Amino acid sequence: MLFSNRCPSLSSLFIIAGFLSLLFTGCADAQTGAAKEMREWTDSTGQYKVVAAYGGVVDGNVKLLKQDGSIAYVPMEKFSVADQAFLRTQFQKPASSAPSPSGTPSVAGSTSTAAGWTTWLGPNGTNTSSETGLISEFPADCPKVLWKTELGSGFSGLTIGHGKVYTLYGKDGRELVACFDAKSGQELWTFDSDEDFAHGRSFGPRATPVLDGQNLYTVGASGRVLCLNATTGKSIWDMNLYEKFSMEPHNEGLSPSPLIDGQNLILTGGQGVFALNKNNGELVWKGAEEKINHSTPVFATIEGKRHLVVLTGHNVVGLNPADGSEFWRAEQRGVNNSTPVVGPDNTVFTAASYGFGSQLVKISNGSASRVYKNQILATHHATAILHDGYLYGFHDRIGRLKCVKMDTGEEQWEARHIQKGKMLMADGKFFILTEGGRVHIAPVSSDAFEATAEARVLTGQSFTAPSLLDGILYIRTDKEMAAIDLRG
Numbered sequence: 001m002l003f004s005n006r007c008p009s010l011s012s013l014f015i016i017a018g019f020l021s022l023l024f025t026g027c028a029d030a031q032t033g034a035a036k037e038m039r040e041w042t043d044s045t046g047q048y049k050v051v052a053a054y055g056g057v058v059d060g061n062v063k064l065l066k067q068d069g070s071i072a073y074v075p076m077e078k079f080s081v082a083d084q085a086f087l088r089t090q091f092q093k094p095a096s097s098a099p100s101p102s103g104t105p106s107v108a109g110s111t112s113t114a115a116g117w118t119t120w121l122g123p124n125g126t127n128t129s130s131e132t133g134l135i136s137e138f139p140a141d142c143p144k145v146l147w148k149t150e151l152g153s154g155f156s157g158l159t160i161g162h163g164k165v166y167t168l169y170g171k172d173g174r175e176l177v178a179c180f181d182a183k184s185g186q187e188l189w190t191f192d193s194d195e196d197f198a199h200g201r202s203f204g205p206r207a208t209p210v211l212d213g214q215n216l217y218t219v220g221a222s223g224r225v226l227c228l229n230a231t232t233g234k235s236i237w238d239m240n241l242y243e244k245f246s247m248e249p250h251n252e253g254l255s256p257s258p259l260i261d262g263q264n265l266i267l268t269g270g271q272g273v274f275a276l277n278k279n280n281g282e283l284v285w286k287g288a289e290e291k292i293n294h295s296t297p298v299f300a301t302i303e304g305k306r307h308l309v310v311l312t313g314h315n316v317v318g319l320n321p322a323d324g325s326e327f328w329r330a331e332q333r334g335v336n337n338s339t340p341v342v343g344p345d346n347t348v349f350t351a352a353s354y355g356f357g358s359q360l361v362k363i364s365n366g367s368a369s370r371v372y373k374n375q376i377l378a379t380h381h382a383t384a385i386l387h388d389g390y391l392y393g394f395h396d397r398i399g400r401l402k403c404v405k406m407d408t409g410e411e412q413w414e415a416r417h418i419q420k421g422k423m424l425m426a427d428g429k430f431f432i433l434t435e436g437g438r439v440h441i442a443p444v445s446s447d448a449f450e451a452t453a454e455a456r457v458l459t460g461q462s463f464t465a466p467s468l469l470d471g472i473l474y475i476r477t478d479k480e481m482a483a484i485d486l487r488g
Helices: 011-019 027-035 081-090
Strands: 024-027 036-042 049-059 063-064 072-076 144-150 157-160 165-172 172-183 187-195 210-212 216-217 224-229 233-241 259-261 266-269 273-277 283-287 300-302 305-311 315-319 325-332 341-343 349-353 359-365 368-375 386-388 389-393 398-404 411-417 420-427 429-436 438-443 453-456 467-469 472-478 478-486
Touching: 036 081, 049 072, 157 210, 157 467, 165 478, 172 216, 210 259, 210 325, 224 266, 273 341, 315 349, 325 359, 341 386, 386 420, 386 453, 389 420, 420 467
Parallel strands: none
Antiparallel strands: 024 072, 036 049, 049 063, 063 072, 144 478, 157 165, 165 172, 172 187, 210 216, 216 224, 224 233, 259 266, 266 273, 273 283, 300 305, 305 315, 315 325, 341 349, 349 359, 359 368, 386 389, 389 398, 398 411, 420 429, 429 438, 438 453, 467 472, 472 478
16 A cells, blocks of 8 residues: 555655655644544555545645544645545645655655646746646647747746746847736736846856745846746845845856745856745855756655756756755866756766767765766756656757656657757656747656647747646747647
């Protein structure tokens, strides 16, 4: 049984299921669980079951209060379709805002947001979604576009929550933070963030906003950091990262997206990683004090400890998110753009184009050793997606889509007939937005790539990953933005 008391811990069960999750106990939560409704939960394979009460959402994981008083924190995608449907009804109710216990699997999203695509790479921090019931083909070969609206330059991602879509774009030499109605695409407000970046090549703003409760946090290409009221767009506080810490701007602008970690706002850029108090912008800690390229970090549990895994300009580094101290590091000299992918058995996959390739490192006793290095999946700016031991991603600047076995680095297939792009995974399918504005749907398979739907939706150029919420796919280019209905 899933979460069975016959097993020593929840982690051992999820190792079997392909996921690591840790078990914690607490008397106060046990008493709360007794007062809540107990129900039987089933995992996505149908093999494991447990009786527990729903305890809210913490760090993107569902909190289960078991009959024996123990607590389990489980990613939503690990539940059955029926349980996921039940959970969506619960997400309309207030969720727990308490921080997860030390060592609990964590994602980049806010602890205060129960549902939404509120952060870089979505609620799981992996560019995957637990949503189901999504189409495999477009009706009459034509996507159902709910709305389309003009946008400006840049490839800032689309953050969705509170019935709104948030992003940044450049227009008339200015960099704007913008809020749109998610149902109609109507622009509700904009905030003039800064001049459009012009120190080197200017692509417009590129960092994805993060939504935390009623606050929206953004980072501009020139280093301006904003905390805005998500409803009104009014400024709460702001600062410039480069000016505050006396750093030279990156010659292509600041690209890493901000992340929320409890009471901290995590920023990456210039010469380090910075944790600021999210309420006032004051420095909490600084770590990895070396040159940073364009990669956004990721939270993960490695060797039983919570990590912030960071790609700098020369290394992949594991930091303690509590104080910024360093756990381990491994060399990676390249133009590091994509986010590290944390796999099973304390492994971390990183990749870069422009000659570096990819590597897998294994963390053991606080040190990193290389498992392999090759040129098979050198992701450029799109982070690879890990599923059932296989990595799926676009290789190098030419952008051929590949499937690679993560633990060995062996190529399973290569698709040359699809343009380079970015994608997310949901309901056993990939939803791909190419750089030229085409949308593809394809089943997830380690055997071959075969799209079941394809259509041009947008004009312009896109370096932005799609976002998904409640069956609606949100996509953008440097000219426009659209919402596509994927509900069956």
